[in-house]
Every structure is written in C-alpha cells, then in structure tokens.
Amino acid sequence: MDHELAPEVSELRRTVRAFLERKAPESAVRRVVDEGLGRDAEVWDQLAQQLGLHGLLVPEALGGQGTSFVEMGVVLEEMGRSLLPGPFFSNAVLAVGALTASGADELAAELLVAVAEGRTIATVAFSEGLTGRPGESTAAARLAEGRWRLNGQVEAVLDGRTADVLLVVAPAGAELGLFAVPADSSGLERTPLAGLDLTREFARVCLTDVEARRIGGDFTSGQRHVLALGTVGIAAELAGATQKILEMAVDYAKLREQFGKPIGSFQAVKHLCADIFVTAESALAVARYAARVAAEDSEGLVEAAALAKAYSSEACTLAAERNIQVHGGIGFTWEHPAHLYLRRIKSGELLFGDSAHHREELAGLLGLTAGSAVGPVARPAVRAASAEPVRV
C-alpha cells in the first residue's frame, strides 16, 4: 500500500503503527476516554521523546525533526487508525503550523522549542472559525498602552482545555493577528464541550480583557496556510481511520455466519465491503496527494486540501456508517469499536469544513463563481474525448 511513499516514510509509518498498537490499543483508548484523562501521559511523552513526533514539522535548528508534511500525513493516518486521543493534532500540526507561518519571531521560536520537546502543549483558537470566515470573527484584539488585550469568545477550540498555551487568531485593527495566551492568564475561561467524538476534546474559550503577546505581523495568509494544513491533516486521519474500517468490515464478513454461511458470501454484504474498499483506497490516495502538495509548500495547497476534504468528508463517513450496517446489532453497541470510529470520522467530516464547504471553495478556485479571482483561460483545445468504446 506504500508504493507512493519513500522507504523512510514507509518505515516511519510502520514504526508509529507498531508503537500505537502496543501502547494505545482500544482498551487504552477507552481508559483515557472513560476516565476523562484527555491523553495518556506516558504515551504522550514517548511520542515526544522516543519518536520525536511532536517536533516533526519543527525546524531542526529549533530541536525538531524538520521533516515535511508527507511524514506528518502518515503519522496522522496511524493516529486516525488507532483513535489516539489527545492534543497531538492541535499541537503538532495547528500550533506548529501557525508558529512557523508567523515569520521569524522570538516568542514563536521559544514555543516551537518547547513543543518539540514535549514540554508545552499548544493549540490554535480561530476566532473566524475553522473555515476562516473573514469579517465574522467572534473575538478581537486591541492595543492599549503598548499591550495587546483580547476580548470575545471562540467556540469549539480543539483541545482548548488541555493546552498550556492558546494561540488565538483574531483581528487586530485592519490586520489579522496571532496572539499567545498562556492557559493561566487572568480573564481566560475555558469550558469543555460535549463532543460527538469521544477521542477529541473541544472547549469554548472566553476572553475578557486577556493580556496577550502578539506573534509576528499580519497573519491573514498564515491563517489560510494553517487552515489548509489542518484540512490536509484531518484528511489523513480520515484516510487512516477508514483503512481500519475496511479491515473491520471485511474481517467480520468472513467470520460471522448466518443461514449456515459467512455473511460475506451474501452479495449485498460483498457490495457494502467493496464500496468501503473503494472509499478507503481513494481517501488514502487523495490524502497522500494533498500531503505531498503541502510538503512542496506550493501554490496549489489550498486546492489540494479542498480536494482531499471534499472527497473524504462525505465518503469516509459513509464508509463508517456502512461498517455498522455490516456488523448488524453488535455494531450498535457501546462495547464495539464501530461507533468510536463513526464518531471520530463524523466529527472529522465537519472539522475545517465539510464536503459542501470545500466544493464551494473549489468552485471559486476553478473560476465558477462570480467572485472568482481567476484570470483568463486559454480556449480548451479539443472537446473532451468521450470514453473509448469499452473493452470486453
């Protein structure tokens, strides 16, 4: 399944899978969830110290691994597959993405070092929402007597409760700013929210005259970049989780017998499994494609991110639902992991925009909306060749 990956990336994937299978099996995941721990502290430290994963995207000069998003993509696949709870994604993708996108900044460098070492957990609070709606911010920054102060609230901040530092993206006059807010700041209030996904935590963050340090300059393009990285990251998680969905469905279809034979011999079940397979392969292919584009840091990132998420949001949820159907009654129980995957995938569907949102984005990028900023196009040379007559 790894032919499009370089050998060392494939090796990383295997290492992470083996680690998570050993240290974060379903029973461990359930313990974290049941006891409301947020994360397994031992696993968290080992991810940082043994595997160096928190700092994958942190430059080497700041103590990170300095690898590309391709590596991050396969790690996130494995985390989706194992349902790993905890703030890894907020910390290692969003926060690191925001800090590296903020330009050369002393505080940013300091935080990156701390994150890479596993000393600090950071997350990003997007006051314009996870799809970045300009002009719809729910918080704002104001400069008074040489100090920045934040007011307002941000809904559904990923890992907002556990983070040691919140990186708040909020309008600052005519610009967009990135602000660091330590968790113990006065005026900061964090309320845990009920989440569909038991393995991912959200909090509402209220800011009342909270003092904050600004990082870097205008963060408008930085936000666009981080949101795109987040989108690609979730697409990778969805792809990884859907691989597991496929295995669950197929294994069960071989095992479970009704009418004196395995249910996998019934065509309706076969076709459900075949459909899940189509999704699992496609989601993986498109997530890895988007991760490659993210690694190149190219112009095409926003489009590739939208493509990946437009596909996988809808399709992976459907696969998770089909998996429950394949399992029948047992798939409807709390004991069975099928719902844990459905929850994780469904919430991933909505994080950073669902399929409809990303199709709308793409419509703009493709020059199909009135507001599209697309220049003139060359006349298409030839009418699209319709499919060749089909072979036998």
Place this chain on the structure above:
Amino acid sequence: MTATDELRHYLDAHLPAFRGQWGEQPEFEGKLAWQRILQKGRWVAPQWAEEFGGRGLDVVEALACSEVLAEYGAPGTAGIYGVANVGPTIAQWGTEEQRRHLPAILDGSEIWCQGFSEPGTGSDLAGLRTRAVLDGDEFVIDGQKIWTSDGVRASHMQLLVRTDPDAPKHKGISALLIPLDTPGVERNPIRQITGESEFAEVYFTGARVPVSSLLGPLNQGWGVTMTTLGHERSGVVTYASQVQRQVEAVVDSLRFDRTGRELSPLLRDELVRRWVEGRVVGVLGQRSLASIRATGQPGPEQSIIKLEWSQFGQRLAQTQLALGGLGAVAGPDDALMTDYLRARASTIAGGTTEVMKNILAQRVLGLPS
C-alpha cells in the same frame, strides 16, 4: 531524446495535417487513417516488442506516451480490441505463425473483435455454448455470439468455443483465431440505444477453420483469455487520467466562456462534485503508476479505477446534459445526447458493475464466493 520527446516531434509533424483532412473527431475511417500514420512511427503500441512493430518500451514509458497522445487530443486508433486485448494475448500464447498477425494488428490491416458473449451467457461467460468439434485437421464451429463490438467491420475474431462439453465449464473452453470471411460465418449489425451499430451478432453454421487456429492449449481457453485481462491492467492508469482530463475539459470550457459563473448553486455543486470525483480517480491512477514503477504491477487500486471510471462516465454525461439544459435534449447538436446514451454501456460492457464488485470482494478482499 526520450521516447516522449520523440513522440511529440512525431505528433507535431503529422497531427495538424491529419486534422486538416479528417477533423478533430474522426469516425472509423479517419481513425484507421490515423492508426496507419501513427504506426509508421511505431507509436500504436510502443510497449510491444520491436519484432512485432512496437518499440519495446517498458510500461512506465508506454504510459507516458499515452499521456502525450491524450495531451495532444490525438484521435483514437481504429482497431482497439486487437491492439489492447487480442494482440497481447497472441504475443503471449501464439505460435510463430499466429504472431504474424501482430504487425497487421498495429498497422490496421487487420481489425480484430472478441467473440465471447452469447445470448445465453454474459456475466456467466464460462457457460458459453458455441461448439467447435475437431474433424480431421479442422474445427467445425456451430453457435452464436452476440454484442460483438466491431463485429461487422472486423476482419478477424478471437473466439471462445466449447471444445469439451463433458468437462467442468471452465475447463472445456478453447480460444480460436479466425478470419471472419470464413464460409459459414454470418454477421448482422445490432442497432444500439444511440441509433448506431457498433456491435453485432455473429452466427456460425458448420464454419471450418484449421487446427492451427487454436490459440494456446486445447481446453485452456479460459486461462488464455484471462491473461488478456491481466495485460489490460496497466491500462487503468490511462483510464484514470482520461477521467481527469474529461472533467477538466468541461470545467475549462465553462471558464472560458464564463458561463460557469452563471450556474445555479445546485448545478455548480454537481459540477464540482464531478471535478472532485475525476481528480480522485486521477490521483488513484498516479498511485497505480507508483506501484507499477515499484513492482511492475498496479496495486489493488487498479480494480477500483475501472469501477469508478465506468460510473464516473455516466455521471459526467448526466451533468453535461444538465449543464446544457433543454438545449441539450432538443438542440442542433446531438453530441451530448449521444454521449449520455453511450455512457450507459460503461457499467455493462467488459463486466457489469455488480459483477466487478463481486470479483473485487472475492479476489481482493478475500470474501467467500
């Protein structure tokens, strides 16, 4: 100079003049003319061995060449079943004498069709009943084939017949290579839902062909034919990029005339859905190519590319009709109408969607039959 550079030069030199004479979307005669031109440069099947009229390119190079052809919007070739399916099977199983067909397949002097399906056997192909009985050094053939693409204009057929009626159904089938002007062979065009007649029914009444027509071992025609499907596999990469090109061309033309901006939100969403689907299949093709590079074989994604390709073509044709509005079903140009109707075949021909899903579930996922 790489093969693709060489091909580009060749196309630059020959395509404009060809288009001047035959237009951009030539019919069969034009495609045949184009195939001859292309084969003068040995570009029809560059992955075939040089002795058979190819260039001995490896799969990856050959796929790069088909990309170049697609990029130029070059017309298809006329004898597609011979080039894509029958030829590779002959190359693998054929005798010295049978391999003499290969250069003729490439230069279009022989057009081949495949006589597999019968009125009583389609999906369950192994149940075929057309018989061939050995009489001295000849096979005597009786029976009927149906839905044979190119059946009327073909000069030759790869024919599946039952040669051992007592054996289990997969084990009594043989493959024969026959000229269609053999006495006792009669063919009639069948009119399709598009009004065209691209396929035919073919009757065999005591038709006699020499024993040397047998391709591969007696009673092993099933295995012989299945290897053809194997040959076709790397073709999925081409299918995948074709899908992507098709939808990109539709979007480009809407951008070009700016009508894309006036679409209703629902129609725009439908179109972008197609674009997403097309790109996803394209990306799967790239994944397949990576696998071919690494192992010489496409990975499991190849089984879904064809499945997705066939359904995608139908959906795109529907969307294009929708984009055209009433004018698409009542207008001066019937191209979209024909595309729409023709697309119905893609989930039937070459194995129906339902059967492909069965096969995928059994062979790839290992579910019990």
